[in-house]
Amino acid sequence: MYFIKKMIFATAIATVLYNCSKKEQTFVDPLEINRDTLVDPSQDFFHYANGGWFKKNPIPASEESNGIFRMIQDTINNQIRNICERSAKEESVKGSNKQKIGDFYASGMDSIAIDKAGILPIKSELTKINSINDIPSLLKTIGYLHTIGCDPGFSFYVAQDDKNSSKNALKLLQGGLGLGERDYYFNNDEETKKIRSEYAKHIQLMLKFLGEKPDNIETQTSSILKLETELAKFSRKIEALRNPIKNYNKMSVAQLNATTPNIEWNEMLNNLSIIKVDSVIVGQPEFYKAFNTTVKSFSLNDWKNYLKWNLINSYASYLSKDINEQNFKFYSTVLNGIKVQKPRWKRIVQQTDSSLGELIGQVYVEEYLPKGTKEKLLEIGNNIRSVYAEHIKKLDWMSNVTKQKALYKLSKIVMKVGYPDKWKDMSSVVIDKNSYCKNVMNINKWEYNYYISKLGKPVDRQEWMMYPQTYNAYYNPSNNEICVPACNIIVPGFEGRMPDDAVLYGIIGGSTFGHEITHGFDDQGSQYDENGNLNNWWTAEDLEKFKAKTVLIVNQFNKYKIENKNINGDATQGENIADLGGVVMGFEAFKKTNQYKTNQSIGGLTPDKRYFLAYGYAWMVNHQKEALMRRIMVDVHSPAQYRVNGALSNIPDFYKAFNILPGSPMYQPADLRVMIW
Known part of the structure; x- marks a missing residue:
């Protein structure tokens, strides 16, 4: 309900993460080693960019997917585990954040008590x-x-x-x-x-x-x-x-x-x-x-x-092991192809974060978030907004009247980055070590009461719907805002160094800020005005032109097929529009950097190639077949392969960078290429 989208974070301040007292190890560029050079990029760019990594890293039996999301999530889980275990060992004041985190985690790890309690x-x-x-x-x-x-x-x-x-x-x-x-x-x-x-x-x-x-x-x-x-x-x-x-x-x-x-x-x-x-x-x-x-x-x-x-x-x-395992067998194995459960600590860490993320987030920000993260993210986000404005001004299909309203809405988008300035008050939640299930129920009751208590009260536009350690992002049309949490600012493979601008703008710029801003102008978000109200701000002629362009992207994605199922172009069109807008705006912002202007190659890769490979890296995810089939039925996002291939096949600069010629699978005839924003 909050237009939640997957995102990636990158290094904000390299000097914070790099220990100068240690000898620098030889840097292995993930954009180079992740590739499968046996795949022709004009045939399948997604597997060209990521296939080498997939071959070396099969999906674990305990996971529905593997890739960049899993790598970063594993890092987050280990950090949260540290918070949970330290809190569980300490003698904390009853009612304090650490007491609640520690006791919740301890109750979840007490499998003997859980099994004994049954139902x-x-x-x-x-x-x-x-x-x-x-x-x-x-x-x-x-x-x-x-x-x-x-x-x-x-x-x-x-x-x-x-x-x-x-x-x-x-x-x-x-x-x-x-x-x-x-x-x-x-x-x-x-x-x-x-x-x-x-x-x-x-x-x-x-x-x-x-x-x-x-x-x-x-x-x-x-x-x-x-x-x-x-x-x-x-x-x-x-x-x-x-x-x-x-x-x-x-x-x-x-x-x-x-x-x-x-x-x-x-x-x-x-x-x-x-x-x-x-x-x-x-x-x-x-x-x-x-x-x-x-x-x-x-x-x-x-x-x-x-x-x-x-x-x-x-x-x-x-509940008890027999109930839990049967639930896993159907919802994880049958529906998503996951063969074995994750270790108990991982499951309880994830549930502790899900239930008490507001409390964990406060510790996380203090202990794991480098200084300057907000500033760096805002810098990139504002650069994306600037090129977005330039694009809107140059659109050849939109009248000046609608352009001015689109520009005004763009200027009013609020960017929430890093972490909230005010945390939710969970002091009334009662947590102890006696019952894991009852602890979850108590938190469910608190959350329920928290949300219904909003009725009759002014809207709090400063509220966050995610935690700083949540590996995600969203656009909320009712607030005309984007939210980019700062859970982990390291791009895998760039630990201890600042990624080059091609990577920063391919990942943070394109697949994150550009993607989320475009949600304000997709088939749904475009129906809300600058104040977040469902209100038509388009001229009738411009609206018809916009709808004609969205039909093109629906038709494009309807043709894509995974196994025996076609992607639902109608259901996924908002995300497809956002992916396309994001990668375009990220590239335009990247063009303004010194790396692009000087045509600086790294590892034998030109700036153009690095940017598009970085965008492919942002969606480097491989799913179990069952999970993929389920997602086609229930997810408004296209499978990762087509979030990359589908978007890039509309971009002339990509064609030039990788010599995409007529007749190849990545080639779209000019009259079918979609360019909205």
Whole structure:
């Protein structure tokens, strides 16, 4: 919901990282050694740039992917592990950040206590479900389960009103599906049918862990699948969720009640601990009409079975070994091709960071972040913004009226980099060493209350939706802002030295700042104005020209295929537009550097070649086949291979650098090349 995108960080201050007292080792340039020179760059640039590394580094059995993301994430995990283990060993003041980090980590590492507890940590929730005896008690229990991090029946969250970004609103969305994406319930290819079959077996085993009677489990599973399939039937496809106008249906609570007579929404909101709300934004009204029908068309026993499944599915990772391993077998092995679980410490480190990242971030910034990181990132970001403005001024397809509005929006983009100036207050969260699952539940409750407490309050535009140690970035259209956390500022292979500008601008400039800024002008972001409101600022003629260009990129990516599945050009168009805009702006900013102007070659690679190889390095990721197939169905990002090949095949400077000729797979005829920004 925050337009989150993968990003890479690079070295900010070389002198901070380089120990001059040690003899400098011979530098091995990753752009040179990562290549597979047996691959012709005009045939497949992605594997030319990265194939050498892939050959030497197969995907570990415990991972769904391997590549630059994994290398950097491993570094982050080791740093967070150090924070967690030191905190667990120290005698810290109760309620302090270190006490919470240490006790949470210790509770997760105590596998003996977790196995001994079995399903005891969720016993009281199961009792609530078993006590349902009418529709009001059903809706009350659904509401309660949402407050502890489950998502039965539907989804919702609190965020800025798309048409009034100064106010927070309650947004009701489709949800409640154990398989996540609706097409898993209906596609009839052999692979998807196999997943549905394995899903049914998985549910049966999880119900068995809950102590359900063996004779009833098959019938219970059938009812769960029927209920989820009914909800899926009225869920929109992933590409249909990209239209912010069609997914904005504001109505009063009274109007919502009129469309869903089986649900009294004032009471339902009370069940969700939400008070004093007079209007809601319904993303998919047809879904809520279907949810209203299922409340009565499915029996209370059907709903109890579904809620028990939703509960254990939400908490399986924090329960005993048998439950955890079965959950891993389906969601990691069947869906993503991961053969074995990561070591326990890695799993608990990642969960500690996920749950208490706000607290870990404060330690991380103090202990691992070099001084000057914010300044260096802002320098590159502002350089990208400058060339973006130059590009907009020169566009031959946009009128001056729209150009001025685009330039104004660009000038108003807020850049949040490094780490926040103010941290969230988690002092009310209670954490101890007694129960890992209960600790997670307590944090889920805190997070839930934190977000619903925003209703009726002014929007905090300084708030961050990521931690400084989070390997990611985002553009938020409602704030017209980009956020680039500073989790790790080292490009693998450049430890102890400043990467050359080709690398800096290929990675930080192109795939990060340029990418995120372009999200403000992609098929979704372009519908929001400089203040973050859903408001058309285009002339009718310019808007039609823009849409014609987005059709070209949709058509381009629809032609790409992985294994037996085509990429969904509609669903991925926003990311594809951002990738293209990012690599173009990164290159234009790089042209202003001394390295480019003096045509300085490094390792036998010209500046042009280094830049495009660096962009390929930014997306050096290899996925398990199963994970790749799943991503094509559920991810709005194209597979890494086409984030590189697809974007670069539109750029004349790339053709010149690598001698891309007509007839080669990387060659796009001039009339089909996409150039938007």
